[in-house]
Amino acid sequence: MRAEALKGHLDGLLLAALEDGPRHGYAVKEALRDATDGRIDLPTGTVYPALHRLENAGLIKGSWSVVGGRRRRTYELTEQGRRSLAGARDHWQEFAAVVSAALGGGPWPATN
Amino acid sequence: MRAEALKGHLDGLLLAALEDGPRHGYAVKEALRDATDGRIDLPTGTVYPALHRLENAGLIKGSWSVVGGRRRRTYELTEQGRRSLAGARDHWQEFAAVVSAALGGGPWPATN
DNA sequence: CTCCTATAGGTAGAAATGCTACATATAGCG
DNA sequence: CGCTATATGTAGCATTTCTACCTATAGGAG
Numbered sequence: 001m002r003a004e005a006l007k008g009h010l011d012g013l014l015l016a017a018l019e020d021g022p023r024h025g026y027a028v029k030e031a032l033r034d035a036t037d038g039r040i041d042l043p044t045g046t047v048y049p050a051l052h053r054l055e056n057a058g059l060i061k062g063s064w065s066v067v068g069g070r071r072r073r074t075y076e077l078t079e080q081g082r083r084s085l086a087g088a089r090d091h092w093q094e095f096a097a098v099v100s101a102a103l104g105g106g107p108w109p110a111t112n
Numbered sequence: 113m114r115a116e117a118l119k120g121h122l123d124g125l126l127l128a129a130l131e132d133g134p135r136h137g138y139a140v141k142e143a144l145r146d147a148t149d150g151r152i153d154l155p156t157g158t159v160y161p162a163l164h165r166l167e168n169a170g171l172i173k174g175s176w177s178v179v180g181g182r183r184r185r186t187y188e189l190t191e192q193g194r195r196s197l198a199g200a201r202d203h204w205q206e207f208a209a210v211v212s213a214a215l216g217g218g219p220w221p222a223t224n
Numbered sequence: 225c226t227c228c229t230a231t232a233g234g235t236a237g238a239a240a241t242g243c244t245a246c247a248t249a250t251a252g253c254g
Numbered sequence: 255c256g257c258t259a260t261a262t263g264t265a266g267c268a269t270t271t272c273t274a275c276c277t278a279t280a281g282g283a284g
Contacts, residue, residue, distance in 0.1 A: 001206060001207060001210065004119070005120040005121065005203065007120050008116045009117065009211055013211065032214065035213070035214050036213070036214050040214065091113070092211065092212070092215055096208050098113065098148050098151050098152060099121055099208075100204070101147070101148070102125055102128060102129075102144065102147050102148050102152065103125060
């Protein structure tokens, strides 16, 4: 799947991956990959900066821990993040409907 | 509608607007706006560069004319453009299905 | 023990793409 | 005459994802 197609929709997906409970960054990447049958397999250079962005925006909150000798930064949704996720779902629905209609091909309005 | 959401999907929409026959740039913009009930109302600074990109890529072919004292550049799909449009539709279908599934919320696979 | 892979986090710089703001020019209406 | 719609265009900005790197630990293969 052309990954650039995600532009503008990744944040919602990352938030959704955290909806069921806290996860660390690497687990978010894996969850997204597994949930989409491998079709969305983000490079780490995309995941980590995106999580930092979301944290800076106050949509998720991270905390350090050490598990099995490896340090982890575990993220969870903030209240604002939950609201943002709900908004992302609404926007996606509208966006998908509009693009599907326009692309799918019904007759286009006549223009001179 | 958040306009950045279009990133990566605009080309397909522009190609679709030309599927039924040639149109000039301004008409493409209007057709897209009318077909989407005003939800996709692109600024000219988006439309014209995008059409130039598509022409450079060989997906559309433009030609100058003068109608009512105004110069127009009329575009039509090339064969390659038609194939690209078909591909864009396929990619959109898959993309929309994957994002809808991941965002829509079924249970996420467990990860430690 | 050493090498390789998976796990875990990260940054720097490039590439793509849509937007804002501006510039130009004609037609037509009030 | 000025304003709006039509018609095309460019320059530079902003955002976002990607590629290519770097660091480090755990654990299995050899």
